[in-house]
Amino acid sequence: MYCDESNKKTYTDVAYSELYNSSIILVQNACKIFEQYITFEASASVKSIADEILLNIVPFLINTGVDSIPLTAQASGLIGNAATEAWKRIQTTQVKLPNDEQWNLFVQRGDAVLSAFKASVSLCPNDAQNNIVRYTNMITIQKEILYSVSWKVLPNKNYQKSLFFPDDIKKIKIDQIMEWHRKIKELDPNYNIPPRPPMNKGCYVATCVYGSYDCPEVWTLRRYRDEYLSESFWGRCFIKLYYLISPRVVKMFGKATWFHRICRRRLDKFVASLRSKGYESTPYKD
Numbered sequence: 005m006y007c008d009e010s011n012k013k014t015y016t017d018v019a020y021s022e023l024y025n026s027s028i029i030l031v032q033n034a035c036k037i038f039e040q041y042i043t044f045e046a047s048a049s050v051k052s053i054a055d056e057i058l059l060n061i062v063p064f065l066i067n068t069g070v071d072s073i074p075l076t077a078q079a080s081g082l083i084g085n086a087a088t089e090a091w092k093r094i095q096t097t098q099v100k101l102p103n104d105e106q107w108n109l110f111v112q113r114g115d116a117v118l119s120a121f122k123a124s125v126s127l128c129p130n131d132a133q134n135n136i137v138r139y140t141n142m143i144t145i146q147k148e149i150l151y152s153v154s155w156k157v158l159p160n161k162n163y164q165k166s167l168f169f170p171d172d173i174k175k176i177k178i179d180q181i182m183e184w185h186r187k188i189k190e191l192d193p194n195y196n197i198p199p200r201p202p203m204n205k206g207c208y209v210a211t212c213v214y215g216s217y218d219c220p221e222v223w224t225l226r227r228y229r230d231e232y233l234s235e236s237f238w239g240r241c242f243i244k245l246y247y248l249i250s251p252r253v254v255k256m257f258g259k260a261t262w263f264h265r266i267c268r269r270r271l272d273k274f275v276a277s278l279r280s281k282g283y284e285s286t287p288y289k290d
Contacts, residue, residue, distance in 0.1 A: 208250030
């Protein structure tokens with residue numbers, strides 16, 4: 005059968021249309037399931053389809069002289085939107101003081117969302133405008149996961165940290181955060197990469213004195229910072245000054261017994277005063 009150039013182009017257009025539509029339908033169905041269940045298995049399905057598009061469909065389109073960008077751009081957008089909506093769902097259902105089971109579920113779901121965002125970026129690595137947003141979302145989610153903990157209720161009704169990431173895992177997650185900052189820098193040369201996040205959040209002097217960022221005294225101080233100091237101009241100035249000076253003070257004197265003794269005495273009095281004014285000492289999430 006003779007096939008002239010016009011017929012060949014028609015056949016190519018039809019084949020592309022079928023391939024395009026079937027690929028988008030697959031992505032849409034996978035994203036719908038992912039948004040509904042937000043599991044690692046569902047995110048793996050999304051990634052598998054994205055990989056199939058990249059490894060097989062895109063090379064085929066290129067070999068036939070067809071532009072693959074419309075397909076990869078739409079697929080990337082669908083996956084990115086699904087990841088965004090899934091994270092919104094996680095946030096609306098997140099428990100303030102999760103137990104071990106709830107914390108594990110939060111971490112698993114967060115990792116699944118990150119996997120979906122990575123698949124979205126992989127389809128259109130040079131889409132600067134959208135990928136900057138995606139990398140920013142990935143950084144935010146990773147930080148939420150990084151500093152998350154589970155809690156157990158003690159017989160005296162106090163709370164105690166139960167599950168959290170060890171330092172070696174935190175380092176890996178922080179390394180990922182910094183890599184995503186570098187990716188944003190590649191897409192936007194004017195972007196300023198921020199300092200490396202700390203292994204543990206800290207109120208510096210207070211954390212040093214009480215030995216933990218998550219203890220009743222520091223919970224009270226953090227509430228005072230967020231509910232009172234941060235509400236005024238001078239309060240915000242004090243917070244910035246505190247975070248500027250405190251790390252240096254702790255580095256110089258943090259191991260000295262006299263430093264702990266003097267600061268502990270003064271902080272205990274201040275915390276007692278805050279509690280008398282209604283600032284709680286229950287677990288607090290920034």
